[in-house]
Amino acid sequence: MPLKDSYLLPAAADMHVHLRNAPGPIAQLVTPTIRQAGVDVVFVMPNLAPRPVVSVDEALEYKRHLQAIDPEVTYLMSLYLHSSITPDEIRKAKKAGIAGVKAYPKGATTNSEWGVVSFEPFYEVLKAMEEEGIVLNLHGEAPCSAATDVTVMNAEIKFLPTLMDLVQRFPKLKIVLEHCTTADSVKTVRSFGKNVVGTITAHHLSLLVDDWSANVNNYCKPSAKTPQDRRALLDAVVNSNGKFFLGTDSAPHDITAKRGKGNTAAGVFTQPYALGYVLTALEEGIARSDIAADAVTEAALRGFLSEHGRAFYGVAPATRNVLLTRDGQTVAESFKGEGAEVVPFRAGEQTWSVEWQ
């Protein structure tokens, strides 16, 4: 076997999660699965519906509800970049410990209808974020449109000029290009200084376009791309240099929203088995010769899964460890709660078990 049969690693940090409205049926179902995966810090996305999180008070109330579900997790909270946010709200956010502001290009993904059309009206807010050290989290896709020749396959590449423009205008702003899916994004993030980093999901390390075009449970935004892109993501995990860390973008949707009459909801649910999926993807990457077996060192795993994300957000290193064991559990067919049912990624497959030490 290219990987060891077990790993003792520091508790992981997942810097991109969707927990949905709390209190609420999906939050109730998925929040308890954070620690089951070996994670104790999460960056919580603000794209709630029917109303996104646009003020500090709303973010703090949301945090209290999540803490009521699992008080052992550290929740890094975020605001949704919106015209109602002022530079003063950013200063208030800093004092309240809010970690970031997420920008969704309008129409690019789930619950992005309140999103950004142009960044220009937000320059004063971005300046305040740069001064205060509040992170700008970017959903890095141009909205799909025949008029601009953007489809799910090139939406991320078409966004990169916007990223470059933002970095140039706000050179000290801390920026995360969320859920990188292309070799071009990896290269672009690497070309900037330490203040610009990227998150990588577990599922993009194993999926290709063919996998989601045939299965709604593998469909998300940004969508998985080509073998060359996947190779670049695997390489970014093992050669991160602090520039790339885990953000699963675990995005639970009720089974009816994935398989109902209308368009399927974008989002892959990976929360309960996040670390196992990463290890499996690395192992499959080695088997395909996408990455070298000796590149998957314990230092690389610790960095990508736990250390780099905490360091970027100024969170203390993990104080507990988790033991991951090959084939120690089977991925559930679905997670069912009061009023919600969510199907996880790789349902029914063997994965790594997690024990807190």
Ligand code: NCD
């Ligand atoms: C996310 C969601 O469901 O909220 N969906 C997704 O496909 N990733 C939103 C997002 O992060 O794009």
Ligand code: ZN
């Ligand atoms: Zn997301």
